[in-house]
Amino acid sequence: MTFEFKVEDHVKDLEEFQAELDQIKDERGMLMQALHLAQNRFGHIPIPIQQIISDTLKVPMSTVYGVITFYSRFTLIPKGKCDISICMGTACYVQGAAEILAEAERLLGIKNGETTPDGLFSLSTTRCVGACGLAPVVTVNQEVHGRIKMVEMKKLIAKLKKEYTAEEEQGA
Numbered sequence: 001m002t003f004e005f006k007v008e009d010h011v012k013d014l015e016e017f018q019a020e021l022d023q024i025k026d027e028r029g030m031l032m033q034a035l036h037l038a039q040n041r042f043g044h045i046p047i048p049i050q051q052i053i054s055d056t057l058k059v060p061m062s063t064v065y066g067v068i069t070f071y072s073r074f075t076l077i078p079k080g081k082c083d084i085s086i087c088m089g090t091a092c093y094v095q096g097a098a099e100i101l102a103e104a105e106r107l108l109g110i111k112n113g114e115t116t117p118d119g120l121f122s123l124s125t126t127r128c129v130g131a132c133g134l135a136p137v138v139t140v141n142q143e144v145h146g147r148i149k150m151v152e153m154k155k156l157i158a159k160l161k162k163e164y165t166a167e168e169e170q171g172a
């Protein structure tokens, strides 16, 4: 599955988004504001949206792209229904977060920053979520799961796969 953004399917949203951009284009911090607006409205920020932002705010495409890829809050492709995020803050990192991320990548068959082809799972990393006492921490759709070592990660992903696949089959 590719995540193609078809402009013709989003005409109304694009018009409204353009109007929002026109309102903020002379304000300070307008690029971050624009990216938040885009992420909230479209669920990701694909190339056509980046181009609109670049043209309206008179900011180079390379800058728009650079900011999107710097902040884990912004994504180039849609997030999965189940968004798994691994904290890479210091407390989690020293407790093995990198190994947990590698295991999650292996189990889901995707890399950090990607979404599974069926759109069910996405995997990302985040900075400290403020639950260092529970390190290493993994969030699932913003819900915090603490003390997730390798064994727990395996169990968590197995459980989520079961839940989300069943949900998908029921919805089908």
Ligand code: FES
Residues within 6 Å of the ligand: 087, 088, 089, 090, 091, 092, 093, 127, 128, 129, 130, 131, 132, 133, 135, 137
């Ligand atoms: S470093 Fe992971 S919650 Fe603080």
